[in-house]
Amino acid sequence: MAKPPRAAPVRIVFLGGLGEIGRNCACVEVDGRIIVLDVGIMFPEPDMPGVDLVLPELSYLRENADRVDAVVLTHGHEDHTGGLAYLLRDLRVPIYGSELSLGLARNRVEEAGLGDRATWIPVADGERRRIGPCDVEFIPVTHSVPNAFALAFHTPQGIVMHSGDFKIDLQPVDGRRTDLSRIGELAEDPGIRLLLSDSTNAEEQGYTLSESTVGATLRRVFIARPGRRFIVACFASHIHRIQQVIDAAVASGRRVATLGRSMGKNVELARSLGILTVPDGVLFDIDEIDRFSPGEICVISTGSQGEPMSALSLMATGDNKRLQIEPDDVVVISAHPIPGNEWSVGRVIDELHRRGAEVVHSGAEAVHVSGHARQGELRTLISVAKPDSFIPVHGEFRHLVHHAELAREMDVPSDQVLLCEDGDTVRLDEKGLQRDGTVPAGYLYVDGTVGDVGHGVLRDRRLLAEEGVVMVVATVDLQEGELGGMPQIATKGWVHAPEAEALLEEASKVVADALTQAMIDGARDVESLSRHARKALGRLVGERTRRRPMIVPVIIEV
Numbered sequence: 255m256a257k258p259p260r261a262a263p264v265r266i267v268f269l270g271g272l273g274e275i276g277r278n279c280a281c282v283e284v285d286g287r288i289i290v291l292d293v294g295i296m297f298p299e300p301d302m303p304g305v306d307l308v309l310p311e312l313s314y315l316r317e318n319a320d321r322v323d324a325v326v327l328t329h330g331h332e333d334h335t336g337g338l339a340y341l342l343r344d345l346r347v348p349i350y351g352s353e354l355s356l357g358l359a360r361n362r363v364e365e366a367g368l369g370d371r372a373t374w375i376p377v378a379d380g381e382r383r384r385i386g387p388c389d390v391e392f393i394p395v396t397h398s399v400p401n402a403f404a405l406a407f408h409t410p411q412g413i414v415m416h417s418g419d420f421k422i423d424l425q426p427v428d429g430r431r432t433d434l435s436r437i438g439e440l441a442e443d444p445g446i447r448l449l450l451s452d453s454t455n456a457e458e459q460g461y462t463l464s465e466s467t468v469g470a471t472l473r474r475v476f477i478a479r480p481g482r483r484f485i486v487a488c489f490a491s492h493i494h495r496i497q498q499v500i501d502a503a504v505a506s507g508r509r510v511a512t513l514g515r516s517m518g519k520n521v522e523l524a525r526s527l528g529i530l531t532v533p534d535g536v537l538f539d540i541d542e543i544d545r546f547s548p549g550e551i552c553v554i555s556t557g558s559q560g561e562p563m564s565a566l567s568l569m570a571t572g573d574n575k576r577l578q579i580e581p582d583d584v585v586v587i588s589a590h591p592i593p594g595n596e597w598s599v600g601r602v603i604d605e606l607h608r609r610g611a612e613v614v615h616s617g618a619e620a621v622h623v624s625g626h627a628r629q630g631e632l633r634t635l636i637s638v639a640k641p642d643s644f645i646p647v648h649g650e651f652r653h654l655v656h657h658a659e660l661a662r663e664m665d666v667p668s669d670q671v672l673l674c675e676d677g678d679t680v681r682l683d684e685k686g687l688q689r690d691g692t693v694p695a696g697y698l699y700v701d702g703t704v705g706d707v708g709h710g711v712l713r714d715r716r717l718l719a720e721e722g723v724v725m726v727v728a729t730v731d732l733q734e735g736e737l738g739g740m741p742q743i744a745t746k747g748w749v750h751a752p753e754a755e756a757l758l759e760e761a762s763k764v765v766a767d768a769l770t771q772a773m774i775d776g777a778r779d780v781e782s783l784s785r786h787a788r789k790a791l792g793r794l795v796g797e798r799t800r801r802r803p804m805i806v807p808v809i810i811e812v
């Protein structure tokens with residue numbers, strides 16, 4: 255495709271989301287100016303004990319803060335917006351997105367007390383706006399949260415298109431379809447140079463079912479169980495799912511209460527934006543639940559992912575002060591566990607059964623469909639967009655590999671399909687798409703309000719969790735070169751106490767001998783004595799128990 259000579263190249267920097275589901279974040283750079291595309295979080299994996307959430311490393315953005323013109327949001331999910339509260343500590347930038355995306359993102363930012371640091375700029379479907387160095391066009395797509403966008407960046411190198419998270423739902427609940435015709439127009443004129451596309455379901459054949467099919471199933475499930483109380487758990491941002499739950503509840507003569515903070519907030523937000531329609535008199539406060547008989551009640555709750563402190567998990571363990579599960583209750587889990595959450599969800603389902611509830615989940619009834627495109631839809635997008643080059647985004651590594659393969663099958667030239675990972679940088683110019691180095695893009699672990707707990711801390715936590723700790727405290731007189739009594743040994747999580755007594759005594763003696771010998775050999779500083787204590791104790795522990803607990807020597811000078 256002919257381009258004017260020497261137009262400014264476009265650089266794309268991937269800061270997260272390529273190699274994991276979550277913490278999606280990228281930069282589109284034109285003429286040295288940066289537009290940030292989403293700033294998401296990831297939920298911790300089982301090998302990250304005590305970590306609340308994981309962020310993209312933001313050092314690249316911090317170091318280049320003066321070049322950042324704006325953040326654009328594809329949609330309101332936390333894996334795309336949850337990191338804003340952290341970014342805004344360092345940067346004061348305008349944030350563009352649909353009104354709903356901004357509303358959802360805003361909650362977390364305001365909770366962090368950073369509400370005054372952001373300028374929220376709502377954009378409408380199909381709007382094209384000058385943002386920093388280029389025009390950005392916001393193209394409607396269907397997804398598991400309403401009012402999601404694909405983004406078309408009109409750059410000096412032509413169109414760079416990002417699909418956002420999408421599916422091609424031909425019967426969406428709100429009638430707002432993925433705007434394939436606009437993408438087709440752009441493909442004809444001026445043409446799409448580069449397509450970045452959602453890889454989440456790239457391993458799945460066929461097409462993702464329409465969201466509206468869930469409504470039909472819910473209706474059937476409700477009608478088949480008259481006289482019984484319903485509790486339905488789903489994502490609090492899935493407004494169309496909530497709409498369909500409410501519709502099914504109303505159709506079976508029920509009223510609806512929300513449970514869980516984000517559920518109540520989001521229902522209110524969506525109603526105020528006219529995205530959620532609830533007939534008058536249907537909503538009631540959960541504290542008034544006793545006024546109604548079981549057959550008149552539907553509770554919509556958070557906790558579909560088995561999150562330990564969520565409303566549903568607390569119900570399952572009998573710890574929810576607002577609602578206790580009764581043996582005749584029907585609990586519908588209208589979601590699919592995201593990778594890593596299967597175990598927690600399974601545990602919640604088990605506990606609900608223990609309380610006598612009937613549990614209807616996506617394994618048994620079609621009470622959930624995905625918000626992401628499968629292979630058929632991914633092919634459709636490529637064939638409509640006809641991109642010159644392609645990069646799969648948003649997925650675990652294997653999803654990216656499958657999506658790249660699919661793009662080649664769809665005749666995108668093989669050398670113009672790049673498989674990128676977090677930290678990779680690419681450059682688009684007259685010659686095409688090529689790699690352009692890397693930037694730091696590690697994981698940033700957040701625990702409580704502490705910024706980054708770091709790899710070292712996590713390694714220690716894993717070791718403590720798996721092997722326990724053995725601590726030795728020894729007092730020494732460095733002048734005289736002698737011990738001030740027998741070293742004290744304390745342990746947690748290493749060996750069972752009664753059997754340990756002889757072992758602890760032996761350990762104390764081994765450390766005492768090692769320290770005495772070291773001082774005879776001339777050691778006179780705390781550091782080298784610590785080393786000797788650690789070595790002697792570590793050897794004994796290894797020999798006697800075949801374990802490798804954390805060894806912590808504490809040498810006290812008298």
Ligand SMILES: [Zn+2]
Nearest residue numbers: 329331397419
């Ligand atoms: Zn999403």
Ligand SMILES: [Zn+2]
Nearest residue numbers: 331333334419
């Ligand atoms: Zn996502």
